[in-house]
Amino acid sequence: MAREPLAATPSQISEIRCIACASVVARPSQTFRCPSCGDLLEIVYSGWKTSLNAESLKVIWRNRQTSRTAVDQSGVWRFRELLPLFTDEQIITLHEGNTSLYELPTCARSAGVEHLLAKHQGMNPTGSFKDTGMTVAASVARAEGFRWVGCASTGNTSASMAAYAARGGMRSLVLIPEGKIAWGKLSQALDYDALTCELKTDFDGCLRILSEVVQRMPVYLLNSVNPYRIEGQKTTAIELLEQLDWQAPDHIIVPGGNLGNSSAIGKALLELRALGFIRSLPRLSIIQAEGANALVRTMRETGGRELIAVKAETAASAIRIGNPASWKKAVRVLQETGGTVEQVSEAEIALAKAEIGAEGIGCEPASAVTLGGLKKLVRSGFVKRKESVVLILTGHLLKDPDYTIKFHRGELLGASEPIAAQQRAPIVLDATVDAVVGALKRAEQKT
Numbered sequence: 523m524a525r526e527p528l529a530a531t532p533s534q535i536s537e538i539r540c541i542a543c544a545s546v547v548a549r550p551s552q553t554f555r556c557p558s559c560g561d562l563l564e565i566v567y568s569g570w571k572t573s574l575n576a577e578s579l580k581v582i583w584r585n586r587q588t589s590r591t592a593v594d595q596s597g598v599w600r601f602r603e604l605l606p607l608f609t610d611e612q613i614i615t616l617h618e619g620n621t622s623l624y625e626l627p628t629c630a631r632s633a634g635v636e637h638l639l640a641k642h643q644g645m646n647p648t649g650s651f652k653d654t655g656m657t658v659a660a661s662v663a664r665a666e667g668f669r670w671v672g673c674a675s676t677g678n679t680s681a682s683m684a685a686y687a688a689r690g691g692m693r694s695l696v697l698i699p700e701g702k703i704a705w706g707k708l709s710q711a712l713d714y715d716a717l718t719c720e721l722k723t724d725f726d727g728c729l730r731i732l733s734e735v736v737q738r739m740p741v742y743l744l745n746s747v748n749p750y751r752i753e754g755q756k757t758t759a760i761e762l763l764e765q766l767d768w769q770a771p772d773h774i775i776v777p778g779g780n781l782g783n784s785s786a787i788g789k790a791l792l793e794l795r796a797l798g799f800i801r802s803l804p805r806l807s808i809i810q811a812e813g814a815n816a817l818v819r820t821m822r823e824t825g826g827r828e829l830i831a832v833k834a835e836t837a838a839s840a841i842r843i844g845n846p847a848s849w850k851k852a853v854r855v856l857q858e859t860g861g862t863v864e865q866v867s868e869a870e871i872a873l874a875k876a877e878i879g880a881e882g883i884g885c886e887p888a889s890a891v892t893l894g895g896l897k898k899l900v901r902s903g904f905v906k907r908k909e910s911v912v913l914i915l916t917g918h919l920l921k922d923p924d925y926t927i928k929f930h931r932g933e934l935l936g937a938s939e940p941i942a943a944q945q946r947a948p949i950v951l952d953a954t955v956d957a958v959v960g961a962l963k964r965a966e967q968k969t
């Protein structure tokens with residue numbers, strides 16, 4: 523297929539605007555905060571209303587699936603009309619996006635709905651949803667001439683950033699809470715050549731320190747306060763809707779940590795509706811771990827008006843965040859889509875994770891909060907049995923093998939019902955045929 527030039531169209535002329543005071547920012551500062559009021563920034567596209575046609579874009583995007591060029595093969599850049607403008611040469615891509623949508627029939631029964639789908643963002647090149655945002659923001663960093671990029675992370679952002687920096691010929695600085703990062707993620711940052719610093723603090727402390735470092739040193743900040751990350755992560759929702767033939771599901775359920783991802787998916791849904799791609803809006807609901815429930819408390823105790831920060835603790839280390847930076851964006855998305863918040867216990871997370879694993883899919887603990895949360899939303903009547911639901915699974919099962927092994931061995935939570943039914947610890951046997959046949963027969967009797 524002939525290469526389409528990436529020429530500027532009015533649709534891609536974007537502005538960076540403050541979410542609170544609406545000031546337009548010509549060039550964001552190192553910390554991506556509004557120079558007038560200090561709030562977060564977002565990207566808006568003034569030319570959209572007049573220049574984009576949803577029906578023709580649907581065809582263009584579908585046709586690009588047969589193209590062999592790197593930008594067309596990316597599940598992010600395939601949708602580039604809804605992203606800021608880049609030239610081919612500026613883009614750092616690892617063929618991100620293009621993730622599968624799986625049916626989860628057993629989990630559906632367990633949750634009490636007829637139809638349940640999971641979009642698995644853990645199937646991205648570095649094993650998490652972060653790649654969809656990183657391809658955009660890392661490309662900006664390189665285009666602006668930065669030699670260094672940096673992030674604070676609970677693990678996945680650092681893995682993704684380090685990979686895209688390495689591909690783009692940049693160095694990366696990773697700040698992580700000491701001893702709180704799953705091995706899969708830490709090993710990625712090391713292998714992808716990051717300068718990895720373990721700090722004796724939590725994620726929130728790491729982000730605070732990084733915000734000061736980037737003001738002293740020329741390091742480009744790649745946390746999700748960077749609005750380019752959010753633009754790339756919008757494509758999760760765009761690709762999902764395309765996979766559903768532009769029929770919006772009733773509910774989309776996402777885990778909440780620093781709240782960039784829920785903000786991004788919500789932004790995409792609102793934009794897709796405004797542009798006429800979809801007629802109805804799915805309700806976007808956000809699930810947190812009980813021990814890291816800042817948004818849940820913020821919504822329940824202040825109606826979303828004031829952030830209630832918490833001291834976070836959960837074995838779902840990806841979302842061990844107490845002071846979420848994008849809370850205001852997430853509140854707006856909840857309110858505009860009619861979604862809700864829910865929290866789940868450590869046992870509910872572990873059980874849900876094992877159930878998703880038993881479907882042959884698997885995910886990391888933070889992703890499993892979605893299924894745990896769905897069960898509660900069905901029980902409360904917020905999600906109805908016949909409604910269609912999509913869970914966003916954010917990270918791959920292999921990110922955190924320690925957690926999985928501890929769970930199955932009964933070392934994470936013990937073996938109380940109904941956890942025991944999902945525990946599948948390895949059995950140590952004599953090295954004989956009889957021992958294996960005996961184990962097979964016992965297993966057969968149980969099913």
Ligand code: F0G
Pocket residue numbers: 650674675676677678679680746777778779780781782783784840841886888889916917
């Ligand atoms: N799921 C996984 C697997 C994550 O890694 C994260 C965040 C989330 C969910 C929550 O997403 O922060 O956008 O609300 N991980 C970040 C990191 C914070 O550093 O990897 P969020």
